[in-house]
Amino acid sequence: MSVLPQITAAIGEKYVLTGGDTADYVTDWTGAYSGQPLAVLRPADTAQVAAVLKIANENGTPVVPVSGHTGLTGATLGTDALILSLDRLSQITKIDPKGRTATVGAGVILSTLHDAVDAHDLIFPLTFGARGSAMIGGVLSTNAGGSNVVRYGNTRDLCLGVEVVMADGRIMNLMSALHKDNSGLNLRQLVIGAEGTLGIITAAVMKLWPKPRAYGTAMVAVPSLDDALDLLNIVQDETGGAVEAFEYMPRNYIDRHMALVKGATAPFAESYDINILLEVGATAEHDAAPTLTGEIPIISKMEAILGNMLENGKVIDAVIAQNEAQRRTMWERREQAGEIVFQGGPFVNTDVAVPIDKVGAFEAAVTPRLKAIDPDARELIVAHLGDGNIHHTTYTKHNDPSIHDAMTAAVEDVVQELGGSFSAEHGIGLSKLETMRRRKDPVALDAMRAIKAALDPKGILNPGKVIPD
Amino acid sequence: MSVLPQITAAIGEKYVLTGGDTADYVTDWTGAYSGQPLAVLRPADTAQVAAVLKIANENGTPVVPVSGHTGLTGATLGTDALILSLDRLSQITKIDPKGRTATVGAGVILSTLHDAVDAHDLIFPLTFGARGSAMIGGVLSTNAGGSNVVRYGNTRDLCLGVEVVMADGRIMNLMSALHKDNSGLNLRQLVIGAEGTLGIITAAVMKLWPKPRAYGTAMVAVPSLDDALDLLNIVQDETGGAVEAFEYMPRNYIDRHMALVKGATAPFAESYDINILLEVGATAEHDAAPTLTGEIPIISKMEAILGNMLENGKVIDAVIAQNEAQRRTMWERREQAGEIVFQGGPFVNTDVAVPIDKVGAFEAAVTPRLKAIDPDARELIVAHLGDGNIHHTTYTKHNDPSIHDAMTAAVEDVVQELGGSFSAEHGIGLSKLETMRRRKDPVALDAMRAIKAALDPKGILNPGKVIPD
Structure with a gap:
């Protein structure tokens, strides 16, 4: 028996989309996942969400919640499921x-x-x-x-x-x-x-x-990732923990950015292996307000720290943004990662995390393993170094899914050996379900299954996602 | 059948305490709770803890974990239970x-x-x-x-x-x-x-x-708790979030401190309703190192903020610690709360939390309700104002437990009406089990019961604590 008449009575016909009206929810923006929903529901408020779930649960009908539909893991799609959009709960x-x-x-x-x-x-x-x-x-x-x-x-x-x-x-x-x-x-x-x-x-x-009243933003080249971590810790200590971003772009990321993005510029006159985008945010008047000589204290402080580290050889080069336009240029270099990464396939993309002092060890270990699979493989990394989150992409001439799987496994093997996680910030959804099965602590997996069964005994909530059977 | 022979074989006779050897675990330090353990176990490592749990689970024997035994809620006691001490896992x-x-x-x-x-x-x-x-x-x-x-x-x-x-x-x-x-x-x-x-x-x-290299510590008197919150937000903004403590002591707390603690001194020459212990921690060299004129920049900054708020009437009085001895005196006033609160019973003590901008509303609402129960009731508050955590004590001439319960209920009613929690930082254990039953969202309680049953189907882990039946 279809649940749709009951649901239509509960939330109104206008907000029960079927057939062609569900087109926006049939696939995700990457095109990697798709599903044919039973209907797309747009309840007005919490009470209507509750009414929908009650009906779905009584009938054992799967419900897949969706809001902005911007995920990367296929979590918000489903066939023969009710796609429940929260978009009207927008107050x-x-x-x-x-x-x-x-x-x-x-x-x-x-x-x-x-x-x-x-x-x-x-x-x-x-x-x-x-x-x-x-x-x-x-x-x-x-x-x-x-x-x-x-x-x-x-x-x-x-x-x-x-x-x-x-x-x-x-x-x-x-x-x-x-x-x-x-x-x-x-x-x-x-x-x-x-x-x-x-x-x-x-x-x-x-x-x-x-809201920070001023930002100190810099591109910094350092000799090693170990030095980068020293830089992070020193800036944290010297600013009382005001580091807003600490992003790592290796040499080939910079090269690729300049090759692929029109108008892209080099961060330094010379080219370096390790390029860091460092940003500090100042909420204090005395850090943010210009001095009588026109200097912004947070920027002067950053200059002093970087100058000191340059003398000690812990920093090779540094450029501090002198205005908002220069700051924007630094950020665009990082935020254009999508354009840089997702060009020139075939490629294998991962979102992993390691302890923050293990990013260098990750790089050293992963390359030979990928080369063993494809000697011509090329890698691209861009990382939230401040929290150990690495977006690693391998480009290969091969289209064979089993080779792609082997490359993913090689990256994840290294991550696991370093005590890391195969999913840093994107989540599991469908895309990492098999990785969850293979790599997550089996006792933890059993605990997740037990909790899922306890809170959703009929298994209607986003079934088949996150927790492998 | 006793589980003790099996457990003794697993962890060694020396570490299975029974009879008089369990004395330290028969009651808690407040004396409010007690239990007669089956045995106290002191496993050496995780593997031994696992061995104990396996045996206990197979036999359906309750296990109560304990480590420092300093809790206030009776959570680490149990009759006919295995008290499992983690004290040897001290590496x-x-x-x-x-x-x-x-x-x-x-x-x-x-x-x-x-x-x-x-x-x-x-x-x-x-x-x-x-x-x-x-x-x-x-x-x-x-x-x-x-x-x-x-x-x-x-x-x-x-x-x-x-x-x-x-x-x-x-x-x-x-x-x-x-x-x-x-x-x-x-x-x-x-x-x-x-x-x-x-x-x-x-x-x-x-x-x-x-580690902060220097602290700026002050006692500040303000006209209202609303002004106190402005003070907190301004100091947070002006120091980039460096506030380490923001503790509220009302007038009668100060009076009681001076009356009950030998050598106690007044924070100010005059007496005020709202006294705040404010501490800021500086990790940055430029905030912590003395200037050429011998000033500590973080303290100068604090003086500037407080001076400005004095002019605006948002602060009535302020004293900044000029050395570690003065700082210690300020902290002792706060840390001697135990001595101040737990004298002169009968009393009813609570540990509650409200949104940080609702502490004043709590005070205004709770007094008439307590007076309605006992017109001579006196109250004492000391609060972690920076996070909305209020330790509220009512002193009454009555010894009647039902009156004490009514007073607890009056405090908790106000907390609930303000969107607060009846347990801020001490937990539930046994002491707030009935409050959990009455006040926690019933859907949340059911979810807790379902999770408990899913992860501990035989109910051996600290049974009867936290989650009411």
């Missing part, structure tokens, strides 16, 4: 400038929240390329990362409270704005990053931060 | 100064870890009165808080990896040192704060921070 209910929190629906677009809090001289720090489409529900469900995790943490660190509709349609209210709350098991942290497999996040209380 | 396996992590056993004493990392000019920030006895296993299991949560977070924010022995004796290895890891459900955050009900934490990877 910013409250911004509390004193308590520094925002209460938002799951359908609030990330950049909309950025703009709304900017008016209070505050920031919601999470940011990444898809910010104009990605929504709060999705960033919470995937525990999204980005470029400033080194300062502000991942999405789970930015969230104080959540509202979740459970598989059976009951609403779990954990919408607190508390910085301390030891009242039993932490269910908020459990549903964050669960990719909709345990419940559907409908609203959240997010933390806000003071 | 600091590794300190990584570059990656800024420490790998430690569950039996490492908090102050031992403090001392060990100090040699590297680093800190493990978590600290509170019981630091000389409390152990890593316990601070993780209770998600301990303390006075510097405003800067460094609760224990769950300080932990990158855990090793957990599950109910059936299997070992779950989540011992990573990663800052990004989106590989399935976050089981680490689930076991942290679970008070040993889902598994037993045997080891962990903890984050380390740079």
